[in-house]
Amino acid sequence: MLELKHIKKYYHVGDSVTKALDDVSVAFRKQEFVAILGPSGSGKTTMLNGIGGLDIYDSGDLVINGKSTKDFSEADWDAYRNNSVGFIFQSYNIIGHLSILDNVEMGMTLSGIGNDEKKKKAREALERVGLGPHINKKPNQLSGGQLQRVAIARAIANDPEILLCDEPTGALDTETSEEIMQLIKELSAERLVIMVTHNPTLAKEYADRIINFADGKILDDSNPFVEDVSQDNFELKKTKMTFWTALKLSFTNLKTKKARTALTAFASSIGIISIAIVLALSSGFQKQIDKTQGNTLAQFPVTISQTASKQTAPTDKVKNSNSKKVTAKLSQQEKSTHTNKLNKNYLNYIKNLDPELSKNVTYTYSTGMNLLTKNDGKVKTAQFSNSNSSNSMSGMSAAMASSTGIGTSVYPSSNGNNFLKKHYKVIAGSLPKNENDVILLVDRDNSVNINALKNLGMNVKDNQKLDFNKLVGKEIKVVANNDYYNKVSDNLYTPNSNLNDVYNNANNKTIKIAGILKVKSKSSENILSSGIAYSDKLTQDIIQTNKNSDIVKAQKASDSNVLTGSNVDDTTKTSLVSYLGGSTTPASILIYPNTFKDKDKVLSYLDKYNKGKKESNKVIYTDLAGQVSNLTGGLMDAITYVLVAFAGISLVTSMIMIAIITYTSVLERTKEIGILKALGARKKDITRVFDAETTILGVSSGLLGVIIAWLATFPINIILQNMTDLKNVSQLNPVHAIVLVIISTILTVLGGHIPAKMAAKKDAATALRSE
Ligand code: ADP
Ligand code: MG
Numbered sequence: 001m002l003e004l005k006h007i008k009k010y011y012h013v014g015d016s017v018t019k020a021l022d023d024v025s026v027a028f029r030k031q032e033f034v035a036i037l038g039p040s041g042s043g044k045t046t047m048l049n050g051i052g053g054l055d056i057y058d059s060g061d062l063v064i065n066g067k068s069t070k071d072f073s074e075a076d077w078d079a080y081r082n083n084s085v086g087f088i089f090q091s092y093n094i095i096g097h098l099s100i101l102d103n104v105e106m107g108m109t110l111s112g113i114g115n116d117e118k119k120k121k122a123r124e125a126l127e128r129v130g131l132g133p134h135i136n137k138k139p140n141q142l143s144g145g146q147l148q149r150v151a152i153a154r155a156i157a158n159d160p161e162i163l164l165c166d167e168p169t170g171a172l173d174t175e176t177s178e179e180i181m182q183l184i185k186e187l188s189a190e191r192l193v194i195m196v197t198h199n200p201t202l203a204k205e206y207a208d209r210i211i212n213f214a215d216g217k218i219l220d221d222s223n224p225f226v227e228d229v230s231q232d233n234f235e236l237k238k239t240k241m242t243f244w245t246a247l248k249l250s251f252t253n254l255k256t257k258k259a260r261t262a263l264t265a266f267a268s269s270i271g272i273i274s275i276a277i278v279l280a281l282s283s284g285f286q287k288q289i290d291k292t293q294g295n296t297l298a299q300f301p302v303t304i305s306q307t308a309s310k311q312t313a314p315t316d317k318v319k320n321s322n323s324k325k326v327t328a329k330l331s332q333q334e335k336s337t338h339t340n341k342l343n344k345n346y347l348n349y350i351k352n353l354d355p356e357l358s359k360n361v362t363y364t365y366s367t368g369m370n371l372l373t374k375n376d377g378k379v380k381t382a383q384f385s386n387s388n389s390s391n392s393m394s395g396m397s398a399a400m401a402s403s404t405g406i407g408t409s410v411y412p413s414s415n416g417n418n419f420l421k422k423h424y425k426v427i428a429g430s431l432p433k434n435e436n437d438v439i440l441l442v443d444r445d446n447s448v449n450i451n452a453l454k455n456l457g458m459n460v461k462d463n464q465k466l467d468f469n470k471l472v473g474k475e476i477k478v479v480a481n482n483d484y485y486n487k488v489s490d491n492l493y494t495p496n497s498n499l500n501d502v503y504n505n506a507n508n509k510t511i512k513i514a515g516i517l518k519v520k521s522k523s524s525e526n527i528l529s530s531g532i533a534y535s536d537k538l539t540q541d542i543i544q545t546n547k548n549s550d551i552v553k554a555q556k557a558s559d560s561n562v563l564t565g566s567n568v569d570d571t572t573k574t575s576l577v578s579y580l581g582g583s584t585t586p587a588s589i590l591i592y593p594n595t596f597k598d599k600d601k602v603l604s605y606l607d608k609y610n611k612g613k614k615e616s617n618k619v620i621y622t623d624l625a626g627q628v629s630n631l632t633g634g635l636m637d638a639i640t641y642v643l644v645a646f647a648g649i650s651l652v653t654s655m656i657m658i659a660i661i662t663y664t665s666v667l668e669r670t671k672e673i674g675i676l677k678a679l680g681a682r683k684k685d686i687t688r689v690f691d692a693e694t695t696i697l698g699v700s701s702g703l704l705g706v707i708i709a710w711l712a713t714f715p716i717n718i719i720l721q722n723m724t725d726l727k728n729v730s731q732l733n734p735v736h737a738i739v740l741v742i743i744s745t746i747l748t749v750l751g752g753h754i755p756a757k758m759a760a761k762k763d764a765a766t767a768l769r770s771e
Contacts, residue, residue: 001192002051002162003027003227007060009046009216020046021057022216027227030161033188035203036196038213044196045166045769047213051194052085052164053077054678055765063227065234075682079236082111082680086155086163088184089768090170092147093675094139094154097256098249100126101135104154107679110239111158125153129183145176149183154679156187163187165195169202181206241685243692250693253669265701268658271651272705272744273712278647279736280713282640284729290596300624301362301590302602304350308620310336340619342585349609350589357602359415360592365539367546367581370484370495372477372503373457379499380457382476384409384438384532386449409441409528412592413535419592420517423524428468429515435537437514440471441530444519452531471513477502478509478542481549481581491558492565493551509545511538546581555580599625651743654701655751662694662752666759673759674767683760690756691749698748702741710737 009021020043028034036044049055050062053069056077062069064084072080086107087093094103104122113121126135129149139147148168155163165184169177177199184193185206197203203210209223254261340346350361371382412419417431424441432439442448453460456474460466483505485493496502513532519525546552555562555577568576577583593599603623610618666673673686713730720729 001028001030001065001227001229003063004047004051005061005063007047007050007057007062009043009050009055009057019043019216021050023060024216024218025060026211026218026221027225028192028194029225030192031188031190032192032223032225033185033206033208034192034194034211035207035209036194036211036213037198037200037203038219040198042213043216044213046216046765048164048166048194048196049765049768051162052087052678053080054087054768055763063229065232066229067232067234075238076236078677078680078682079238080680081678082107082239083158083237084161086158086160087678088148088151088155088163088165088168090167092144092151092171093671093678093768094147094150095249095672095675096139097252098139100131100137100139100142100150102248102252103139103150104157106676107154107158109245110241110676110680110685111237112240112242113158121157121159122153125157126150128156129153144172145179148172148176148180152180152183152187161191163191163193165193167196167198169197169199177202239680239682239685241681241688243688246685246688246692247696249689250696253665253672254693254696261697261700264658264661265697265704268654268697268748269701269705269708269744271647271654272702272740273709274647274650275644276706276709276732276736276740277712277716277730278640278643279740280709280730280732281716282643283733283736284731287731288726288729301360301592302599302606303588303590303622303624304340304342304606304619305588305622306340306342306585308338308340308622310338310620338618338620339616341617342589342619346609346619347586347589350591353591353602353605356594357598357605358591358593360412360419361414362410362412362590362592363536363540363586364410364588364590365536365543365583366575366578366587367539367543367583368579369539369542370479370481372479372499372508373474374503375457375459378457379503381495381499382457383455384452384534385455386452386529386531387455409531409533410536410539411528411533412590413537423520423527424517425520426515427518429472429513431517432514432535435535435541436509436511438476438511438532438534438538440513440516441528441533442516442518443525443530444522446518448530456532468516472515474513476511476513477505478511479503479505480507480509481546481551483507485549485551487550487554491554491560491562493554493562509541543581543584547584549581552577552580552582556582596625599623651747655747657751658694658697658701658748659751659755661697662690663755663758665693666690666755666762669759670762670767670770673762674764674770677764678768686760686762687753687756690752690759694749694752694756695745697752698745699741701748702744705744706732706737706740 004024004026007021007024008019011018011020022043024047036047038044046055050057053072064080069076069080081087094100095106098106101119101122104125105118108118108121123132123135126132129152131146131149131153134142134146139150142150152168163184168184169180172180181202184195187193188208195203195207209221211221212219353361369383371384372379373382374380413435420431420439427442427446429439440448440452450460450462453466456476479502484495484502486496487493502508511534519527551562555573559568559573560566561568561572561576563576574583578585578587591602593602603621603626606619606621676686676689710732713732716730717728721727
């Protein structure tokens with residue numbers, strides 16, 4: 001059955017050599033009860049471990065059923081220990097955190113025996129050793145003798161051919177010893193039992209054969225045997241622990257140390273907590289910034305005006321000159337003034353702008369409008385402007401004001417009423433239905449500049465309150481140039497003074513105030529100025545009507561102002577022509593991108609137009625929003641990086657902590673590692689047990705961290721709201737939470753993996769010797 005051939009096992013400690021097994025040759029029968037006697041330190045345990053494959057011999061050969069073990073792989077040894085050998089130790093070696101049944105099942109669990117069969121065999125084994133009534137007890141509720149019975153049940157559960165007992169009664173009283181010996185004696189009827197003992201009485205009473213051992217050598221053998229098996233009829237079934245088993249082992253182990261596990265999980269979750277809070281805060285702040293930026297964006301559209309100023313390098317330092325001449329020099333401002341050619345080409349280019357980026361493009365024109373209104377039966381001239389009408393020259397200043405962008409009264413008509421809906425709410429009447437509908441915009445306190453109403457011909461006093469219905473539905477006539485101006489001479493025109501006739505002209509376009517709109521939020525306040533606002537389509541229509549009117553033709557032909565007769569220079573003439581509606585070139589184009597990102601795309605689209613063009617043909621835009629926000633965006637990113645870096649340090653710290661804890665756990669569980677190995681666990685399985693433990697720790701500390709961080713967002717938000725007025729700044733993104741749990745698990749497993757590997761490398765025999 002089993003034969004040792006010239007087995008040697010030497011231990012080298014420092015310079016000294018211990019010959020634990022010194023050329024031992026012995027053979028055992030398939031069925032017999034062998035007792036090995038000898039003084040302490042004589043090498044008995046070493047031999048037993050050698051036979052059981054727990055400790056590999058240095059030289060010689062161990063032959064099992066004719067099969068040499070010289071070329072056994074580690075897996076072969078694992079399988080051999082699992083299938084063929086059962087161990088019983090002096091110190092029972094029961095895994096304390098597992099139930100009795102689980103302990104007995106462990107060997108079968110390792111060899112992958114099905115659950116039902118495993119349970120059945122384990123119960124049978126426990127009944128056989130007389131533990132039937134105690135099956136549901138925990139190991140710490142059993143006496144020494146009972147524990148040894150559990151160990152015996154574990155050893156025989158898988159019905160091994162060899163039972164190895166190392167001083168099984170060494171820790172028991174005489175009476176219990178007799179019982180255990182009786183049990184072992186019974187078991188030896190079916191298999192080979194080799195028992196180490198230093199109790200000669202017991203040996204003589206129960207054993208069939210006694211071998212005396214001293215100094216690593218066999219002194220005498222009461223019943224020697226000569227093996228004659230020459231054929232190899234030995235088979236091994238490989239073992240494999242499932243990850244589930246590993247998880248269960250770790251879980252029950254952790255359960256016995258609840259407080260410590262909870263503290264560990266908490267301590268290592270601190271890294272996760274800090275990162276989660278930083279992320280929650282920064283994404284909350286980012287949201288706030290985006291919102292503010294969106295609002296800024298609405299206030300400051302990308303503006304392309306007829307004249308723009310180039311970005312210029314800061315002025316060089318003025319150098320002292322000794323020259324005797326005076327240099328004429330353009331000022332920095334003059335140098336940087338650029339005239340944009342907003343020609344057809346460019347307008348088409350803007351029309352082709354991706355509507356996904358901006359649906360709201362406003363074209364403003366410096367055309368005036370000939371407006372008339374009737375109040376209390378009296379016809380008066382009117383204008384859509386907030387400025388004091390007595391100072392302005394028939395609305396010219398209003399037209400001029402609208403070309404500056406901010407505070408314009410012209411809204412984009414290109415995108416339905418989306419632009420208006422986004423920033424305003426209707427408080428009376430309705431949104432405009434077409435370009436002949438204008439609207440009255442009021443501030444949040446329902447106020448409007450008094451001049452806006454006076455310019456509509458209304459007689460109002462400061463702080464006077466007006467009913468909505470006095471305003472909604474009010475009609476205004478737009479008169480074409482040809483109907484409005486009378487020709488005095490070729491170069492002089494005057495407005496028709498018979499306003500009633502002009503008002504009633506059938507050619508007039510009738511526009512009306514469709515509704516009163518109020519700004520939704522403070523940030524929308526400056527987008528359009530309060531007062532009358534009209535669609536850019538209306539101005540385009542008016543220009544279409546007026547561009548070929550007599551007065552425009554006359555002004556184009558004349559070198560004097562056709563309304564006053566005074567001489568004009570070219571620039572003034574051009575602006576007069578456009579004021580009279582003779583120019584289809586917009587004074588400015590305002591683009592309101594949807595988001596900040598879209599704005600960048602809009603800008604790069606605009607930049608593309610300038611590529612390869614002569615300086616004078618380039619079109620320069622103004623991006624006020626960009627100038628404002630450049631500062632904030634980068635700063636937030638930088639702060640986030642720094643905070644995440646700090647939080648990352650605490651994550652690494654907790655990872656190191658986990659490694660240390662796993663390491664101590666490895667040290668603590670050395671014995672368990674030995675037991676598992678004796679039962680046939682592979683190195684991999686041992687690594688797995690500890691990996692499983694760190695996985696549990698990692699997942700729970702990750703979850704704990706995320707939960708704590710989430711709970712922390714509530715008080716943080718309250719504090720921040722008190723301090724800054726910002727609501728719900730800290731928001732934990734669920735994706736971040738999941739990623740953090742995963743990161744925590746991975747880092748913890750990584751941190752624990754090295755100690756887990758160390759555990760796997762532990763020598764089984766040494767591990768079992770440890771206390
Ligand atoms: P026994 O079981 O008969 O008391 P052992 O087989 O345990 O004896 O030990 C035999 C000898 O080998 C002893 O001298 C012991 O000190 C030595 N020994 C056992 N294991 C080791 C080891 N891992 N390293 C060094 N010496 C060892
Ligand atoms: Mg011993």
